[in-house]
Amino acid sequence: MYSEKVLEHLRNPRNVGKIENPDGVGKVGNPVCGDVMVMYLKIRDNIIEDAKFETFGCGAAIATSSIATELIKGKTIEEALSITNRAVADALDGLPPQKMHCSVLAEEAIRSAINDYLAKKRVENGEGRIS
Amino acid sequence: MYSEKVLEHLRNPRNVGKIENPDGVGKVGNPVCGDVMVMYLKIRDNIIEDAKFETFGCGAAIATSSIATELIKGKTIEEALSITNRAVADALDGLPPQKMHCSVLAEEAIRSAINDYLAKKRVENGEGRIS
Amino acid sequence: MIYLDCNATTPCDQRVIEAMLPFFAEKFGNPSSLHSIGQEAKKALETSRHTIAQCLGAEDQEIIFTSGGTEANNLAIRGSAYALWNKGNHLITSAIEHHAVLNVFKALEKEGFQVTYLPVDENGLVDPQEFKKSITPRTTLVSIMHANNETGVIEPIQEIASLAKEYGLLFHTDAVQTIGKLSFNVKEIPVDLLSASAHKFYGPKGVGFLYVKKGVRLIPQILGGPHERGKRAGTENVPLIVGMAKALEIAQANWEDEYRHVEELRNRLEQGITERIREVTVVGKNAPRLPNTSMILVKYVEGEAMLLNLDFAGICVSSGSACTSGSLEPSHVLLSCGYPHEIAHGSVRFSLGRSNTVEEIQTVLEVFPHIVEKLRNISPFGKEAI
Amino acid sequence: MIYLDCNATTPCDQRVIEAMLPFFAEKFGNPSSLHSIGQEAKKALETSRHTIAQCLGAEDQEIIFTSGGTEANNLAIRGSAYALWNKGNHLITSAIEHHAVLNVFKALEKEGFQVTYLPVDENGLVDPQEFKKSITPRTTLVSIMHANNETGVIEPIQEIASLAKEYGLLFHTDAVQTIGKLSFNVKEIPVDLLSASAHKFYGPKGVGFLYVKKGVRLIPQILGGPHERGKRAGTENVPLIVGMAKALEIAQANWEDEYRHVEELRNRLEQGITERIREVTVVGKNAPRLPNTSMILVKYVEGEAMLLNLDFAGICVSSGSACTSGSLEPSHVLLSCGYPHEIAHGSVRFSLGRSNTVEEIQTVLEVFPHIVEKLRNISPFGKEAI
């Protein structure tokens, strides 16, 4: 049911683990539903220098997390934010219909980690202060 | 579904045909139902000397007719009348349930042919006359 | 043995057996299993579905596997009658359908549906105009068989399907006797549902399929796991499905040659019989017919007696349909054609197949007249006509 | 490949294949045909029925052939619920039945029946006293599976069957996972209906049977010809039925040896896993269980991910039941046992068979801990516990 690409990413997931002192962290999903993704980002000059993930979930959840980190590494924040779940699935040569939600989760994880970074930056820049 | 004995009687039916000037004739069944048996008897001194049949019908109908003629040949009228449909079926090593009615037909054919004989005899003996 | 009972069942083609064999013990996985052994089976399942879909001009997801023609008919009729229950409760079929169709309609009648059983003419043909007249505003479904299993007569389903479409009715055809013998393209004949059974075209018994046009709703009849897109539960019968696909592929590749072959033999048989035996009738002779089927009525004798005597001579035929062989009633098909009971009782069906030969037909033509003579000799009827 | 998914399906035994083979192309007749080729098939059919009946202590006419366990369950439940409709509309089953049972009951609920789904304890056991309490004057039928396909837990059906008898209820058991693995005698356990499926005991897929105790009325679900004493229409699947009989015969002759063999391997597997991997649970460990089944819950990781990684290593297992493998919900069986969702998601089912070896189990014990480690390493959970 899975493409070779999915299986390959499950076999050898890229960028597994935490990043110490990450610039952004995104946690999406719910253990009750069987999928939790945590994405860690290192960002410098608007560029995603490093991305890592931790995932509790099925084969597709792990593979989409893995490919997602690859897709965003080296990208600008804007580029990363424009990555859709379709693009994640396509990068894996497709997903079975009942697993498409994993690609949605990956998209959300990227978005959530970047938003975390942007929020922190706003605080640092004083943008977060009540004026 | 049929016993070897049924098939053997169908293969080589005994006593097929008419008897010229029979002492008794019995015709039972109905072409609409798919079974008609005609039994011809030659009777002397209360003994069935000869029996022949003509049958339109399935394998079981032909086999029961054939065995019935065998069963009654050489028997007294009383003996012949005591032959039940079960006895006819048993003589063929049994019949499938949906074919048991053929043995009933054979019993009826015997009975009908003997009754015909007895009726004719009563007429001959003047018993049939209105007194 | 001379086997002339191909409408009852056919032997598996050797290539079909070879195609099935690896799936019993080597590639034995459950297609629902996610591991490689399961996925290998899943792949074979989907490849088979594709092969079958291609043969019919259908899309893969329009093919639902069943345990045979009977189940396919049940699923099609009951499944769609209930899916359309809110639109209407009037259904139309014909008087000469197989029992796997007729008995479903009879059950539905008891459950509150109204069913019209269209009559047929003396050739066994449904009249499309009669069909049109029987349509009511409450009509939802019409089921007319493609070819009759007893007589081989081919119904005008192209016309009926078009009319059904025009009136917005669902159209089902029991094509169990035609799939494999003729070519069928669902793009040419606009059917919504079509039943087929592998063992009629040199595939294995116990497997068939239902073509379900995209968008047609069907209430599943066997419930359980999410197999067959929720339309039919139960672990898929992978080896037999692979066998069915192979059998259909072979049949489709050769149907025209086979058509000519069996038609020539069948015509030779019919000509020989009518020349050699007095007072016989070939049913549906003037109607479009399957090339392999010959239903013969022999006056004054009964069908089963002929069948058994032919069997003694090593010739396998049927008297009416195999399904009703236990029953005492003559064929409902022949009665519907207007033959009286006593004539309908005297039926023999010869149904030929790809491996029959001219020599075999010659043997039948030598043997059969003697059998009829023997039985007519036993019969109390018809002697005066000699 | 190390195949540890025997509850999903088993490969056909070579003797089974050999028994089936002649019936595809040589003895290929339709059992309804009256000629010798048909009667030869008919004889094989009835001999197979006899063999199966003997294995269960049943009478021949109590065995109805179906297209598998799913169809047998559907026929048993729907067929008897409607046959008893006039007596009452309350039915009882358990929460942990296979979907081929559960989904029939769910459909019956929509059709006006009331269904009690008995809960189970943490071991997955139904409580016979709970069952007794759920009986109402309108109760007609109870269906409790013999052994659960996911956990292998064996339900107290002897007690439940006796209670059902006492209260005049019909008792059905889905014995798909036990027939072939254990011995079953219908004289000892008073069931009225029992379902079985050949592909679970080294027979072919697509064939099963329903035991129907003499006198039990059943509304047929597939209508057509008069096959199977009017209880199930459709040309009989002779080769597969012959194969099923052979498979059951073999299984019955060896079940005790096999029982000991797989139990020893299973215990070795469970001991090895619990020694080597922290925070794992063996489901139903304290309940009577099938000797071949081990449902293991591994904290912090998800079942499918374990399954696929095991497959990379050439080891075939399942995560929950094969049937629900497409779904996102964790096993309803584990949830019914009271496990929280996140734990239930981490399930792997090992189900062993006759051909597994100690070496294979050893390999699993070497490979599996690494897989769990790898996946726990990927997981955001459970690291603090290391």
Ligand SMILES: Cc1ncc(COP(=O)(O)O)c(C=O)c1O
């Ligand atoms: C026209 C027709 N429909 C349905 C069937 C039933 O199919 P199956 O034998 O696969 O149950 C048959 C043959 O038996 C048939 O000839």
Ligand SMILES: Cc1ncc(COP(=O)(O)O)c(C=O)c1O
């Ligand atoms: C307990 C149980 N019941 C029913 C079934 C369904 O049987 P089949 O696969 O023959 O449809 C299965 C297996 O799939 C099962 O494990």
